[in-house]
Amino acid sequence: MDRTITVKVNGREYERSVEPRLLLSDFLRHEIGLTGTHVGCEQGVCGACTVLVDNEAVRSCLLFAVQTNGREVATVEGLGAGPQQMHLIQHGFWEAHGLQCGFCTPGILMSLVPFLEQNPDPTEKEIRDLLSGNICRCTGYQKIVEAVQLSARLIQEKSS
């Protein structure tokens, strides 16, 4: 029954034997111990489990681990080297108080990585449209929007 898969996660290769029905979210969290990816609904609605597969934001609760065989996955743990060396998007969220309980945050950060690559100077409307795929129950979104605006600015300042 089990299938052997090889997945590159945050640049490191993992080979595991898994059941075909194992969700990618469960694979990441419980098979390889990357618990930064959170699971809020397992129905693809809340967006908390968003990760990148080949640099595209996907819901890891709607994919099977076997579907990522031979592909590259990026999770929040790889988005910066750690609490002392965070990514600029993480800094933006820290400065702007873009999180409260922090449960939805990893999914939002991962949704933003390709978004800000493609939209380096987004409007508030574009930011809110993107964020509408991620539910946050704590913040009311206002400071998340501010955090995204700040992140975009920080990234632009660094690249200029």
Place this chain on the structure above:
Amino acid sequence: MSTRQFGRPIKRNEDPRLLTGRALFTDDVQMAGMLHVAFLRSDLAHARIRSIDVKGASRRPGVAAVYTAGDLGEFWQPGPLLVPPPPVEQLEFHQRTQTPLAKDKVRHAGEAVAMVVAESRYLAEDALDDIFVDYEPLDAVTGLEAALSEGAPLVHEDLGHNVSARVTQTKGNWTQAESEADLVIRRRFLYDRGTAAALENRGIVASWDEKSQRLTIWDTTQAPIAIRNGLASMLGLSEHQVRVIAPFIGGGFGPKIMMFYPEEVLLPWAALQLGSPLKWIEDREENFYATTQERGQVHDAAIALKSDGTILGVKDLFLHDAGAYAPYGLTVPINSQCTLLGPYVVPSYHSEFSSVFTNKPIVTPYRGAGRQHGVFVMERLLDIAAKELDIDPVEIRRRNFIPPDRFPYANEIIFQDFAPLVYDSGNYEPALERALELIGYEEFIRTEQPRREAAGERVGIAVVNYIEGTGIGPYEGARVTVEASGKVSVATGVGTQGQGHYTSFAQVVAEQIGVAVSDVHVVTGDTDLFYWGAGTFASRGAVVAGNAMHAAAARVRAKILKLAGEKLEAAEEDLELIEGRVQVKGAPQTSISLGQLAAEANPMRGAVQPGTEPGLEATEYFGPERGATASGVHAIILKVDPETFLVEIEKYVVVHDCGTVINPLILDGQIQGGVAQGIGNAFYEQLHFDDNGALLNASLMDYLLPTASDVPNIESDHVETPSPLNPLGVKGAGEAGAIPVGALFAQAIDNAFRDIGLEVREIPLSPNRLFELVTEASARETA
């Protein structure tokens, strides 16, 4: 420190861990040999259990155990009553609490009937399909009035009726008020159920260590200490053998203060039986049934007024939906009863409620905790009165405000903390005026609204007031320790669910000890690190635990000054605490670091003075005599699409008074998040139960939580009226944002449809429901 720590918008200590995926949530706990739990839950809301056959499930490969109520022996007990009824004279109370697994009968859909333990969650869920329960379906009771009618199905047959409690509280004389009134308005108001929907579902990990004889539990609870005490008692262990850790928690909002959830007692019990660590993580569908909900009430209310709008009295008879069990006592309906009085002088009040058992999930506090209903009823009554008396809705409120020189203001009834409802302080008019200025009230009414209405738009404005009883007792504690590293560690018993306690508490301590906020390490929610406390609820963390922090830090400061005075041979009053050092004022070269002082306060050899306490450490407790009353004003301008009846919020203003502000960044976040939940409650979120008690929209696809496209930017300002009830002068802020939003929406939508005399008397609304209400009102208007 040269700059103050208290009152500044300092970014949060906890964020780097959360932002990098390194914070520990309950489902992140992994242990060798851990087994996983799944629950079989009833699809029926009301049914007798004839038999349960678990043989098939037990035989499945990978299944370690299957339990039903019959397997629990004497451990099967109804849960404790968390909050006893308050000392009110006219009170009837019938205690019925939930059990670990349903035995003879299920009383709401989603009630657990069997528990499977297996090698993985997948296998445990597979095995649920192999359990056969033979149910005898019973008629369900879902409506509040239906539950009280003759011949209604009985949720608890032994009770003989469906009344959970009846409470009457009065002040003044309603009959007299009614007879002296120029106008009496009577209306029925409805408020229906929603769910807190924290992004993180509930979860528990329980591990028994045979060698140390200790049980460790990670629990998504807002009250770890009470969980430890209760579990120790139920399991026959010493409290010192049980450690409960509430790690990072993905949102609480009230339902995570409820205890004991069936899963919360079953996991620890089974971990002891099996000797293996166990984990259960609720899924989203379970969360819709098995986590507690709020707020079905029906109010029949009346207000008596003079022709100038002065309130003479209010009468309110209401029914409260308790759900199938009532472990949380009367907190929610008592809050409704007390909060109704608002910031107004109400000389006479007669309030009478019946709390009713229904075949629906259990009701316990969810952000606002019944206060919404009271605010909705009072604000709607005032709106209708203003219309009848042809007074501006803002003006009628202004005329009835409690004047600032009348505090403390006694309302002569009993609040949820069992103390008399006395407002400690308040100053309502400045907040109202500021809100009017920010929303542009006069300008909108005089020019913008007529202009836009002439162009065919439907736009409305609203302004509502509320008060919120916060920061209630009994008490919390804190221990503050300066370590030899010079950093400060702080521990308290409350749990934290995103409120920024690691930072706001650190600010309170840093202010006293003169270190950077980032050098204060706060631990919350680990019973091994702080033994005493009650929990995080009722907007009380900053008030009660915050003041305990303040007291403990002040004592440590005194110890620092005393010891430093000896070491530096200087008078204490000549010393100052700056950037982690104690120095002589004006002579910074004469100084000693806190780390060095801490080391010297803990000598390893030699003798100390009799009575010496080692270390730079202190533990203090704080318990207020009663809650601190926060207040605020919300104002809105909204547009209703006349075709789709979707609502667009064009402007939203909050002016809030929660006393002294510890961290304005965190406070704004609390307000904004509260308003977002209020908007959900007002216009998006409603749990739809059918007549059989089945929940028809138990998923996030069908139950609509507001998204970033639905919640506007909120413009906020603060008025600071410090509380005299605590040294920091703070009042709670956690629930405020959510409380008045239903009343605000109703007023604004009425205003947008005032030409057809629309009168919204229910929350939640939705585009569909609004279309119906407008259609009915139009038909009445043209009839």
